[in-house]
Amino acid sequence: MQISEELAALISRAEVATATARRLLDENDRWRRSAEWQLDYLFELSAEFRRPVSRLRAFPPRPAAGGN
Known part of the structure; x- marks a missing residue:
């Protein structure tokens, strides 16, 4: 059987x-x-960044009111 070019x-x-x-x-x-x-x-x-970090603080502790 021969097929056409088309x-x-x-x-x-x-x-x-x-x-x-x-x-x-x-x-x-x-x-x-x-x-x-x-x-x-x-x-x-995301899970890693959401873990609580107990030893580190984002800000240093504020001095007590009333100064020295």
């Missing part, structure tokens, strides 16, 4: 489109995994 061109275009779609899906998956990793990392940083 059909052969359509098949070729479909193969190129399929390859492009697969490449874009793979790229999208890489972006998704990267975004998930970044969100996980930011969540871990």
